Amino acid sequence: MFINDVEQCQWIRQKFETPGVMKFTNEEKRTLLARLVRSMRFEDFLARKWSSEKRFGLEGCEVMIPALKTIIDKSSEMGIEYVIMGMPHRGRLNVLANVIRKELEQIFCQFDPKLEAADEGSGDVKYHLGMYHERINRATNKKITLSLMANPSHLEAVDPVVQGKTKAEQFYRGDTAGKKVMSILLHGDAAFAGQGVVYETFHLSDLPSYTTNGTIHVVVNNQVCYRRRGHNEMDEPMFTQPLMYKQIHKQVPVLKKYADKLIADGTVTLQEFEEEIAKYDRICEEAYTRSKDNKILHIKHWLDSPWPGFFNVDGEPKSMSCPPTGISEDLLTHIGNVASSVPVKDFKIHAGLSRILRARLEMTKNRVVDWALAEYMAFGSFLKEGIHVRLSGQDVERGTFSHRHHVLHDQEVDKRTCVPMNHLWEQQAPYTVCNSSLSEYGVLGFELGFAMASPNALVCWEAQFGDFHNTAQCIIDQFISSGQAKWVRHNGIVLLLPHGMEGMGPEHSSARPERFLQMSNDDSDAYPEFSEQFEVSQLYECNWIVVNCSTPANYFHVLRRQILLPFRKPLIILTPKSLLRHPEAKSSFDEMVSGTTFQRVIPENGLAAHAPHEVKRVIFCTGKVYYDLVKERKNQDLEKQVAITRLEQISPFPFDLLKEELEKYPGADLVWCQEEHKNSGYYDYVKPRFRTIVNHTRPIWYVGREPAAAAATGNKNTHLVSLRRFLDTAFNLEAFEGKTF
Numbered sequence: 001m002f003i004n005d006v007e008q009c010q011w012i013r014q015k016f017e018t019p020g021v022m023k024f025t026n027e028e029k030r031t032l033l034a035r036l037v038r039s040m041r042f043e044d045f046l047a048r049k050w051s052s053e054k055r056f057g058l059e060g061c062e063v064m065i066p067a068l069k070t071i072i073d074k075s076s077e078m079g080i081e082y083v084i085m086g087m088p089h090r091g092r093l094n095v096l097a098n099v100i101r102k103e104l105e106q107i108f109c110q111f112d113p114k115l116e117a118a119d120e121g122s123g124d125v126k127y128h129l130g131m132y133h134e135r136i137n138r139a140t141n142k143k144i145t146l147s148l149m150a151n152p153s154h155l156e157a158v159d160p161v162v163q164g165k166t167k168a169e170q171f172y173r174g175d176t177a178g179k180k181v182m183s184i185l186l187h188g189d190a191a192f193a194g195q196g197v198v199y200e201t202f203h204l205s206d207l208p209s210y211t212t213n214g215t216i217h218v219v220v221n222n223q224v225c226y227r228r229r230g231h232n233e234m235d236e237p238m239f240t241q242p243l244m245y246k247q248i249h250k251q252v253p254v255l256k257k258y259a260d261k262l263i264a265d266g267t268v269t270l271q272e273f274e275e276e277i278a279k280y281d282r283i284c285e286e287a288y289t290r291s292k293d294n295k296i297l298h299i300k301h302w303l304d305s306p307w308p309g310f311f312n313v314d315g316e317p318k319s320m321s322c323p324p325t326g327i328s329e330d331l332l333t334h335i336g337n338v339a340s341s342v343p344v345k346d347f348k349i350h351a352g353l354s355r356i357l358r359a360r361l362e363m364t365k366n367r368v369v370d371w372a373l374a375e376y377m378a379f380g381s382f383l384k385e386g387i388h389v390r391l392s393g394q395d396v397e398r399g400t401f402s403h404r405h406h407v408l409h410d411q412e413v414d415k416r417t418c419v420p421m422n423h424l425w426e427q428q429a430p431y432t433v434c435n436s437s438l439s440e441y442g443v444l445g446f447e448l449g450f451a452m453a454s455p456n457a458l459v460c461w462e463a464q465f466g467d468f469h470n471t472a473q474c475i476i477d478q479f480i481s482s483g484q485a486k487w488v489r490h491n492g493i494v495l496l497l498p499h500g501m502e503g504m505g506p507e508h509s510s511a512r513p514e515r516f517l518q519m520s521n522d523d524s525d526a527y528p529e530f531s532e533q534f535e536v537s538q539l540y541e542c543n544w545i546v547v548n549c550s551t552p553a554n555y556f557h558v559l560r561r562q563i564l565l566p567f568r569k570p571l572i573i574l575t576p577k578s579l580l581r582h583p584e585a586k587s588s589f590d591e592m593v594s595g596t597t598f599q600r601v602i603p604e605n606g607l608a609a610h611a612p613h614e615v616k617r618v619i620f621c622t623g624k625v626y627y628d629l630v631k632e633r634k635n636q637d638l639e640k641q642v643a644i645t646r647l648e649q650i651s652p653f654p655f656d657l658l659k660e661e662l663e664k665y666p667g668a669d670l671v672w673c674q675e676e677h678k679n680s681g682y683y684d685y686v687k688p689r690f691r692t693i694v695n696h697t698r699p700i701w702y703v704g705r706e707p708a709a710a711a712a713t714g715n716k717n718t719h720l721v722s723l724r725r726f727l728d729t730a731f732n733l734e735a736f737e738g739k740t741f
């Protein structure tokens, strides 16, 4: 091992090479033996009862249990109150039983194939489930909370999630130095060496808004210890490693070696040792008998992050409604004024920024907002209500498109900064805005973990461009899309994904909305029943919400709705680039004041809507293309003939509102128009749903770019030509005449 830092070298020398450091008192030796007994006999018990079940036993590395318990004892002694752990499959059940102290019958129940699941969702295998437990640490007699995070099979993916949750628990306790909350990450040696997310997680360790002030990493190293049964219990390692496994089979188990030693030196007697074994075997047998009494399985018993008080006693939302998301005019004005100011004295900002702030002040006076100001108002309003807001991602403080400027920099004093959002009120929740490291996988995992700690926080992760989210695909697929179904755990994380075809090339154009939509769980073919609660219950049943807002006001509302809902769902927002500065993409305070709310669909409200029977075509669209369509319609003088209706919430699909809109224009042909290529964007998602609404009686024609392998062209001219071509089709009222569907 080569370490560059003298201080670190000294530390290792002192801790590991102090003479006598490995000498234990008799009491310590007996504790170690008792813990080894539990570790060994737990695996033996499972092997006896369920000999043909996979459990990824710890055989060969049993000392991990006493080692972890020693770490926790020592941490408790030093003032730690909460330990958050992440670990892979190997030895996980043993850790649950003997470190976290999950009731054994709950673990044994998981082996019973006949038990029915009590909770909604698809559940997960037993060696992935999480756990939360408050208990007294025997060694110190102090209270300690232990939480093991649920995780997917994808090795090491949970690492940043654990760190994010740890940071959040430290943050909400005011534990800035990490003296009360800490994390432990366990790794297999192959995964630790091979998975890049390990490095991405380590890389967060020194960034102020991401550090957890140190983590204990335990690598279960098969080069030092061994797997007695190969990869899992169903494996035959002799197939591929015959000589090594001949040696392994000859190994005397560590419990026997240690017990023989302690008996030989008189620390324990053989009888004491055998009694210890018999005592633990009895505990297992009794729990096994009790486990037979269980009739149903509750995944809820395996929650790693309970949110006390957020749900009712049955774990259900307290209501199925959402209040209006608008706020008072005074509040809008106040936030607008602070967003336009430099709230500290003698602070010189850049002249370019002064212009931006003056423009914000002007907008506030005129009662209008652009995108950045709408976001400011949503965030600011939460702070007043005591809701912490955290925005993380590459360059988010300034904003990739230099539109946000949430952190002001003094032009004359190096590193002097000011965050006006934290100067809104004397009593307010804190606002955290932080430029992340250049990582998506690690950072998105971290924010997801952060969002798990509390339902009363708005945690947003912004991609530099939406295109880059796919390096975090594992977090999106394995946790965000499916986390609730697998682990009954809600999460309200918000993904802000800049998206839009603007001739910026194949990797700066598309947040791949089609992928999020393809993973949405609402049924394309089922015609829903419309009740008064339809909007909220549809949100409750979905796995995530996908929106593409066309106005700043709607962006403001959807952010506000995220917290006002009585449950939490991940929110995927396709955010704009050119619309950030588009003169038309502004909203009036009238659309944001008390009583106003998020519009899932923005219907046509111009000339076409006034004489709907004369309308020849309704174009449905989402996002920025709306502005191109409106301009083209005006140019072609087709405002009476063509209606343009915007879908703002794409998933779950607003069947109810679109049905009304379709019925309003009985003589019109129906077009879905998108700027994305045909095999991307929204078409494949919306088409079957529109057809369900009209019971397959009317076609929904496609207008947009041709299918393509790359998400966008890198050639500006090709981009403009294809735009021209699809706009022409959109307003050619004969385009679909005589065509069958």
Ligand SMILES: Cc1ncc(C[n+]2csc(CCOP(=O)(O)OP(=O)(O)O)c2C)c(N)n1
Binding pocket: 090, 153, 154, 155, 187, 188, 189, 190, 191, 192, 220, 222, 227, 231
């Ligand atoms: C990202 C990922 N790739 C591949 C796998 C399949 N897989 C499961 S266990 C395993 C071996 C892990 O080896 P190691 O980290 O040394 O842990 P051990 O099983 O030896 O304890 C592999 C490749 C996985 N679960 N996750």
